[in-house]
Amino acid sequence: MSDKKSTNRFGESAVTAIPKNAPLADRPGHKLRSSSVIVDRKELAAAEAALVGQQVEAVKFDDQKGIIRFQDGEDPTELVANRFTGPSFRNRSERFRFDGHKMMHHLDRIRDWQEGTRFAPIHIDMGLTKFCNTACIYCYAVIQNMTKGVMIQREPLLNFIEDCGRLGVRSIGFIGDGEPTLNPAMYDAAVLAKKRGVDTSMATNGLLMDMDRAHDMLRDMTFIRFNLSAGTPEGFQRVHQSPGRNFELLVEKIRELVRIKKENNYPCTLGLQMVLIPECFDQVIDEARLGAELGVDYFVVKQCADSEYKELGVDYSDYHKMEKVLHEAEKYATKDYVVQIKWNKINAAAETNLYKQGIRKYDICYGTPFLAQISGNGKVYPCGPFFNKERFYIGDLHSESFHDMVMGDRYWAVHEDVAKSVDVHKDCAIGCRQDYINKFLWDLKNPPDHINFI
Numbered sequence: 430m431s432d433k434k435s436t437n438r439f440g441e442s443a444v445t446a447i448p449k450n451a452p453l454a455d456r457p458g459h460k461l462r463s464s465s466v467i468v469d470r471k472e473l474a475a476a477e478a479a480l481v482g483q484q485v486e487a488v489k490f491d492d493q494k495g496i497i498r499f500q501d502g503e504d505p506t507e508l509v510a511n512r513f514t515g516p517s518f519r520n521r522s523e524r525f526r527f528d529g530h531k532m533m534h535h536l537d538r539i540r541d542w543q544e545g546t547r548f549a550p551i552h553i554d555m556g557l558t559k560f561c562n563t564a565c566i567y568c569y570a571v572i573q574n575m576t577k578g579v580m581i582q583r584e585p586l587l588n589f590i591e592d593c594g595r596l597g598v599r600s601i602g603f604i605g606d607g608e609p610t611l612n613p614a615m616y617d618a619a620v621l622a623k624k625r626g627v628d629t630s631m632a633t634n635g636l637l638m639d640m641d642r643a644h645d646m647l648r649d650m651t652f653i654r655f656n657l658s659a660g661t662p663e664g665f666q667r668v669h670q671s672p673g674r675n676f677e678l679l680v681e682k683i684r685e686l687v688r689i690k691k692e693n694n695y696p697c698t699l700g701l702q703m704v705l706i707p708e709c710f711d712q713v714i715d716e717a718r719l720g721a722e723l724g725v726d727y728f729v730v731k732q733c734a735d736s737e738y739k740e741l742g743v744d745y746s747d748y749h750k751m752e753k754v755l756h757e758a759e760k761y762a763t764k765d766y767v768v769q770i771k772w773n774k775i776n777a778a779a780e781t782n783l784y785k786q787g788i789r790k791y792d793i794c795y796g797t798p799f800l801a802q803i804s805g806n807g808k809v810y811p812c813g814p815f816f817n818k819e820r821f822y823i824g825d826l827h828s829e830s831f832h833d834m835v836m837g838d839r840y841w842a843v844h845e846d847v848a849k850s851v852d853v854h855k856d857c858a859i860g861c862r863q864d865y866i867n868k869f870l871w872d873l874k875n876p877p878d879h880i881n882f883i
């Protein structure tokens with residue numbers, strides 16, 4: 430490799446990276462800012478032998494051939510921009526999209542929304558209980574009145590699943606205020622949903638997961654995410670306020686699930702999620718390493734969502750101190766193990782696709798009809814942070830069918846109220862679940878000039 434540094438005829442630095450012995454074109458059209466030296470792409474295939482020993486990799490596409498150049502000592506598995514000379518570039522496809530949205534795959538619902546037709550949510554996040562067996566120090570649900578023993582009952586839950594199938598709801602996450610595995614009907618709800626064509630997932634602390642239902646879960650659920658914000662027993666005790674021995678118990682459960690999944694070739698994705706707070710800053714690398722060792726599919730790090738009164742005391746500018754460590758954690762990723770940091774929200778105090786200095790890059794919340802949220806007591810609201818706010822209460826699954834709710838006036842009046850009256854910059858705390866969707870819908874509603882010039 431011969432990186433040519435030179436000063437051009439205007440006195441400016443001009444750097445090229447033409448491989449040594451690469452075939453050069455005879456008569457380029459005119460002088461460039463660097464020189465008149467360009468690679469003869471047509472001759473590259475024939476010249477491959479001359480490049481042997483240099484840091485290059487030959488790539489074939491039909492009858493064309495190209496080369497990828499590497500700098501001395503550069504890891505060939507790392508993707509570096511502008512190192513390719515040839516017929517095509519190869520992007521690694523994104524396996525999961527934790528830090529974005531997938532609305533473009535549901536254009537039918539977007540069209541319904543644009544036309545003012547009533548439609549079912551694409552996805553619903555749903556609590557199955559209002560209580561928990563751990564006491565994580567970042568728990569948002571505590572702010573929303575956790576109540577021991579309160580949970581949606583079996584019959585209303587199964588009826589709700591049937592309604593979701595009828596309505597065409599595409600997925601339900603048993604992700605909500607309380608711990609889902611404490612509701613014994615959870616397993617049957619997941620099995621029924623699969624039969625009705627509705628995908629399910631779950632976020633759990635995993636400690637009381639019924640391993641006798643492991644096959645049902647791994648066969649019928651799309652993903653199981655373990656809420657784990659520690660990589661050591663000491664960190665676990667500190668952050669989850671649960672004895673360190675429970676950390677070992679959980680690790681063994683996850684290991685067993687990975688084994689059953691692999692042995693039976695089940696499709697369910699298994700992952701770990703850390704909620705980043707200063708108390709677990711020292712646990713990030715340990716957990717990234719733990720996930721790799723357990724053989725789970727991913728480790729994701731998300732921001733901690735605080736309330737409008739900041740009862741959790743999260744200072745987003747603290748995350749800035751963690752950038753190096755988070756990048757270090759990303760290095761544990763392999764082709765079978767995704768490590769992803771939700772940079773768009775973690776960096777909300779700086780500037781990302783969604784935020785600038787903590788202010789959202791959209792003014793109106795349009796996303797709630799697409800992604801609804803239901804509390805563990807069976808009460809339906811447009812979004813989780815508004816649980817218990819009577820003005821936005823839609824109905825109770827114990828007394829009303831979800832199908833009738835979605836087709837009824839109250840449901841749409843509440844969503845309209847959210848869009849018209851909620852000031853997302855004042856009434857909503859940073860990092861709500863609908864953020865990515867809201868930004869997408871905002872852009873759709875506020876097009877730039879010349880949209881036909883795509």
Ligand code: SF4
Nearest residue numbers: 794812814857861863
């Ligand atoms: S923007 Fe506000 S109203 Fe909309 S979903 Fe988020 S928290 Fe709820």
